[in-house]
Amino acid sequence: MATGEFDLIARIRARVGTRDDVVLGIGDDAALLAPPPGLQLVVTADTLNAGVHFPHDTAPADIGWKSLAVNLSDLAAMGAAPAWCTLSLSLPQPDAAWIDGFLDGFLDLAGEHGIALVGGDTTRGPLSISVTAMGLVEPGRALRRDGARVGDDVWVTGTLGDAAGGLARLSGEQVPALRARLDHPSPRVDAGRALRGIATACVDVSDGLLADLGHIASRSGVAAQVEVDALPMSEALRAAFDEATRAAMQASGGDDYELCFTAPMDARERVEALSSQLGLRITRIGRILAGEGVQAVHADGRPWSSARRGYDHFAAQ
Amino acid sequence: MATGEFDLIARIRARVGTRDDVVLGIGDDAALLAPPPGLQLVVTADTLNAGVHFPHDTAPADIGWKSLAVNLSDLAAMGAAPAWCTLSLSLPQPDAAWIDGFLDGFLDLAGEHGIALVGGDTTRGPLSISVTAMGLVEPGRALRRDGARVGDDVWVTGTLGDAAGGLARLSGEQVPALRARLDHPSPRVDAGRALRGIATACVDVSDGLLADLGHIASRSGVAAQVEVDALPMSEALRAAFDEATRAAMQASGGDDYELCFTAPMDARERVEALSSQLGLRITRIGRILAGEGVQAVHADGRPWSSARRGYDHFAAQ
Numbered sequence: 001m002a003t004g005e006f007d008l009i010a011r012i013r014a015r016v017g018t019r020d021d022v023v024l025g026i027g028d029d030a031a032l033l034a035p036p037p038g039l040q041l042v043v044t045a046d047t048l049n050a051g052v053h054f055p056h057d058t059a060p061a062d063i064g065w066k067s068l069a070v071n072l073s074d075l076a077a078m079g080a081a082p083a084w085c086t087l088s089l090s091l092p093q094p095d096a097a098w099i100d101g102f103l104d105g106f107l108d109l110a111g112e113h114g115i116a117l118v119g120g121d122t123t124r125g126p127l128s129i130s131v132t133a134m135g136l137v138e139p140g141r142a143l144r145r146d147g148a149r150v151g152d153d154v155w156v157t158g159t160l161g162d163a164a165g166g167l168a169r170l171s172g173e174q175v176p177a178l179r180a181r182l183d184h185p186s187p188r189v190d191a192g193r194a195l196r197g198i199a200t201a202c203v204d205v206s207d208g209l210l211a212d213l214g215h216i217a218s219r220s221g222v223a224a225q226v227e228v229d230a231l232p233m234s235e236a237l238r239a240a241f242d243e244a245t246r247a248a249m250q251a252s253g254g255d256d257y258e259l260c261f262t263a264p265m266d267a268r269e270r271v272e273a274l275s276s277q278l279g280l281r282i283t284r285i286g287r288i289l290a291g292e293g294v295q296a297v298h299a300d301g302r303p304w305s306s307a308r309r310g311y312d313h314f315a316a317q
Numbered sequence: 318m319a320t321g322e323f324d325l326i327a328r329i330r331a332r333v334g335t336r337d338d339v340v341l342g343i344g345d346d347a348a349l350l351a352p353p354p355g356l357q358l359v360v361t362a363d364t365l366n367a368g369v370h371f372p373h374d375t376a377p378a379d380i381g382w383k384s385l386a387v388n389l390s391d392l393a394a395m396g397a398a399p400a401w402c403t404l405s406l407s408l409p410q411p412d413a414a415w416i417d418g419f420l421d422g423f424l425d426l427a428g429e430h431g432i433a434l435v436g437g438d439t440t441r442g443p444l445s446i447s448v449t450a451m452g453l454v455e456p457g458r459a460l461r462r463d464g465a466r467v468g469d470d471v472w473v474t475g476t477l478g479d480a481a482g483g484l485a486r487l488s489g490e491q492v493p494a495l496r497a498r499l500d501h502p503s504p505r506v507d508a509g510r511a512l513r514g515i516a517t518a519c520v521d522v523s524d525g526l527l528a529d530l531g532h533i534a535s536r537s538g539v540a541a542q543v544e545v546d547a548l549p550m551s552e553a554l555r556a557a558f559d560e561a562t563r564a565a566m567q568a569s570g571g572d573d574y575e576l577c578f579t580a581p582m583d584a585r586e587r588v589e590a591l592s593s594q595l596g597l598r599i600t601r602i603g604r605i606l607a608g609e610g611v612q613a614v615h616a617d618g619r620p621w622s623s624a625r626r627g628y629d630h631f632a633a634q
Contacts, residue, residue: 023357027536028462029394029521030361030452035352040340043435044347045403045449049442077346086362088405088447118360125366130405130447132362135347145345204346219344 008099008122012087015103016117017110022084031118033084035136042135042142044074050127054183055167060101061108062183063129068109069185070206071133073257076192077204079143080135082115090125113189143195143202143261148220152200152262154286155271157188159234160209161246164253170240177236185257191282192259194274199261208252213260213286214294220262223291226251228304232283251296251304262288325416325439329404332420333434334427339401348435350401352453359452359459361391367444371500372484377418378425379500380446385426386502387523388450390574393509394521396460397452399432407442430506460512460519460578465537469517469579471603472588474505476551477526478563481570487557494553502574508599511591512578519578525569530577530603531611537579540608543568545621549600568613568621579605 013026024032035041048067050056058066068085075082087106091098110117115133166174166182188204195202201220203212210226217224231250238246263271268284275282296304330343341349352358365384367373375383385402392399404423408415427434432450483491483499505521512519518537520529527543534541548567555563580588585601592599613621 024459024461029391029519030359030397030450032395032454032459032461033358033360034456035358037354041350041352041358042347043350043401043403043449043451045405045437045447047405047407047438047440047442047445047447049407049440052441074346078349080347084360086360086449088362088364088449090364090366090445120362121364123364123366124369125364125445126443128364128407128442128445128447130362130364132360132403132405132449133347134360137349139351142341142349144341144349202346 008094011096011099012103015107017107019114019116022116022118025116025118031084033118039136040139040142042075042078042080042137043132044071045130045132046070046074047128047130058183060098061105064102064105065109065184067129067131068106069187069257071131072109072113072115072187072189073185073204073206075133075135076187076189077143077202077259078135078137079141079192079196079202080137081193082113082133082135082189084116084118085131085133087117087120088130089120089122090128091122092127141196143192143199145201145203145216146219148201148216148222148262148288150222150288150290152264152288153268153284154213154224154226154260154262154288155282156205156209156232156258156260156285157191157280157282158258159232159237159281160205160256160258161237161249161253162234163255164249165237165240165246175236175240178240182255185255187257188259190278191280194278195261198267198270199263202259202261205256205258205260206254208254209260210251210294210296216262217292217294223289223293223295224286225289225295225297226286227299228296229299230283230285232281325411328413328416329420332424334424336431336433339433339435342433342435348401350435356453357456357459359392359395359397359454360449361388362447362449363387363391364445364447375500377415378422381419381422382426382501384446384448385423386504386574388448389426389430389432389504389506390502390521390523392450392452393504393506394460394519394576395452395454396458396509396513396519397454398510399430399450399452399506401433401435402448402450404434404437405447406437406439407445408439409444458513460509460516462518462520462533462536465518465533465539465579465605467539467605467607469581469605470585470601471530471541471543471577471579471605472599473522473526473549473575473577473602474508474597474599475573475575476549476554476598477522477573477575478554478566478570479551480572481566482554482557482563492553492557495557499572502572504574505576507595508576508597511595515584515587516578516580519576522573522575522577523571525571526577527568527611527613533579534609534611540606540610540612541603542606542612542614543603544616545613546616547600547602549598
């Protein structure tokens with residue numbers, strides 16, 4: 001049976017949750033939302049393309065989860081509370097089973113963070129998912145990239161390099177625990193919210209730690225120094241790769257969706273308390289210096305070097 | 318010279334306009350916006366894929382224009398004032414000249430309507446453009462699809478069928494004036510704004526008049542009757558096609574981006590005054606009846622029929 005665009009939209013509409021501030025959701029020319037007074041709107045958009053942002057063998061539920069997760073991660077990096085999102089879905093052919101699987105993952109994560117899917121479209125084309133996510137934050141409280149100050153510590157949540165490790169094959173096999181981190185990232189929304197008033201700058205680690213920290217450095221007009229040996233590592237990554245390989249994955253692998261942030265030295269106890277409270281590892285990995293750029297060093301101060309420092313979707317791979 | 322993702326983003330960022338309510342635009346994890354108090358937020362998302370939503374030979378500037386126009390048309394259909402938008406652009410390879418052309422069209426239309434591009438991403442993939450547009454409207458004043466009442470007139474702005482005519486080839490050639498309507502639609506933002514308080518329901522004509530009016534009918538729980546011979550037609554369409562062909566284009570062709578709306582009979586003078594004031598043809602084409610569905614009839618009441626009544630991106634073409 002052919003499933004047309006309107007059937008797919010009906011299928012989506014039947015399953016989405018809502019919020020009190022959604023006046024009109026899916027089904028009109030546009031959604032109608034009532035933002036609470038006094039808050040600023042935080043908006044981000046990210047696209048995932050098959051074969052570029054996820055392997056072709058990724059399960060539909062994982063694609064759904066990840067397409068929302070990468071956007072929630074941007075809201076997290078701003079300290080915003082997730083509110084609403086739109087979904088533009090291009091599919092080679094209508095496929096109700098694929099859509100149902102996709103929605104399982106997308107709506108599972110949406111429910112976890114109380115974000116309502118309020119609009120979008122389905123079109124025919126190569127598999128591609130564009131999501132725009134909107135969140136809310138109090139004026140002056142958003143975490144930005146441009147607030148790092150000389151003397152600040154550099155911190156990162158969770159562990160690094162797992163997603164890059166999940167892409168790699170060892171004797172022809174992927175490591176399931178690492179592949180799960182690639183397919184099913186956890187956006188650090190609670191951590192981002194809790195860091196309002198503590199962090200001076202924040203970015204999510206999507207292109208690789210050194211590249212993303214470089215955005216903080218350049219926007220803040222400072223330099224950052226990172227101690228590569230201090231980067232947090234999962235047991236699965238340690239077990240699977242030699243030291244040089246996993247260090248490169250931790251420093252430069254993309255898709256971790258952890259938060260990298262700066263905070264004054266006198267905030268160390270607050271950050272550590274937050275880590276306990278959230279049950280989330282938060283590791284001090286470096287500091288902010290005068291100058292520009294990001295230096296990666298070993299514990300003894302020797303420079304660390306890796307051929308590949310970041311991920312650029314258009315760079316030669 | 319290779320042009321990476323960050324270069325493309327810098328290229329875009331250097332050219333976008335801004336607004337006083339944009340606290341932080343392109344260049345952070347997300348944009349930060351300060352919505353004016355007391356207004357509702359109107360959000361829509363639409364994707365254009367090469368070969369599906371525009372012919373492969375479409376000029377980059379026209380693709381840029383159209384990718385924003387289709388979204389502004391949705392805001393227009395809600396009676397919203399355009400405010401901000403995001404752009405997700407997938408390109409097979411980085412191409413600075415293509416981006417510059419694309420931005421010429423996109424930013425030209427953005428400037429015309431005072432909408433600020435505040436974020437998005439560029440990724441590698443088959444050519445695809447996803448835009449999310451946000452607008453503002455006073456509570457209770459949005460034009461919705463569900464307000465049509467029995468006895469209302471049905472109206473449409475501009476002329477119909479030109480975009481469908483622009484796709485057709487006559488003796489191997491396209492008609493330039495019609496092709497221009499396909500590539501360079503004018504979203505009826507001013508008309509949508511002016512129809513607040515007059516129209517009882519409104520939809521933009523993107524999938525074809527009968528299909529889109531069908532959305533008003535089903536959402537409002539009424540039937541609509543349209544007189545096909547009354548549908549407004551450009552001179553270029555009249556000159557290029559025989560009566561049966563152009564009537565089918567007017568009734569069922571997509572991509573016109575006119576507004577179809579309903580209004581009480583006692584609003585006829587106000588609609589006509591509005592038409593003069595805007596310098597925009599607005600034609601009465603039918604009426605709302607009890608029942609369901611859309612009937613297309615001739616002036617003498619005989620039913621009109623056409624094999625293809627609407628456009629569905631996933632239907633067999």
